[in-house]
Amino acid sequence: MKKSDVLEQIRKIGLVPVLRAESESQALALAGAIADGGVTCMEVTMTVPGALKVMARLAKERPEILLGAGTVLDAETAKECVGEGATFIVSPAFDEKTVSYCRAHEIAVLPGALTPTEVIRAWDAGADVVKIFPASAMGGAKYLKSLKAPLPNIEMIPTGGVSLATAHEFLDAGAYALGVGADLVDTKAIRGGHPETVTAHARKYMEIVKGFQAGCLI
Structure with missing residues (x-):
């Protein structure tokens, strides 16, 4: 899949669940339950045990x-992930070599940043979208809106503090898509044998x- 197609799919789907799990089997169960919810x-x-195998x-x-x-914290790891089927690379911080590797190989890359200076640096280095992390620590949707005001051309995905209660606020603030963690990626539900809980949550998102998105098209 071309990088442009990957980025368009991320925007269209609008959600990027951050899959953390305690084991390979739990990660696979979570992924299946989330996908079943659309x-x-x-x-x-x-950080998932056996992440490359997953x-x-x-x-x-x-x-x-x-x-x-x-x-993904370095270019070598990015290369390994792409070799196992990853179509985009995300990091909690900005690593220039990782971004350079992805740019050279036409792979979508979403490095993390927090301050305006970090956001601009990541974008200028070639980030396709900048992950704003941890968004909750800086005020959530209000902070994203503050960043987007002077930087409307920079695409941003907030991660941290995104929930069913705040999702619309983040979207309204200008999010390219939403990075969703524990509010959707519910390891407790999987451990308890209730993947349908995760699936139902995914549908709500x-x-x-x-x-x-429908409202924006009106």
């Missing part, structure tokens, strides 16, 4: 999922996103 985009973080299995078994790799 959220067919997610990043498997490198990516490889998802790429093979759930081809409908737009698969990304998260918590998609209802918010699609409702917002």
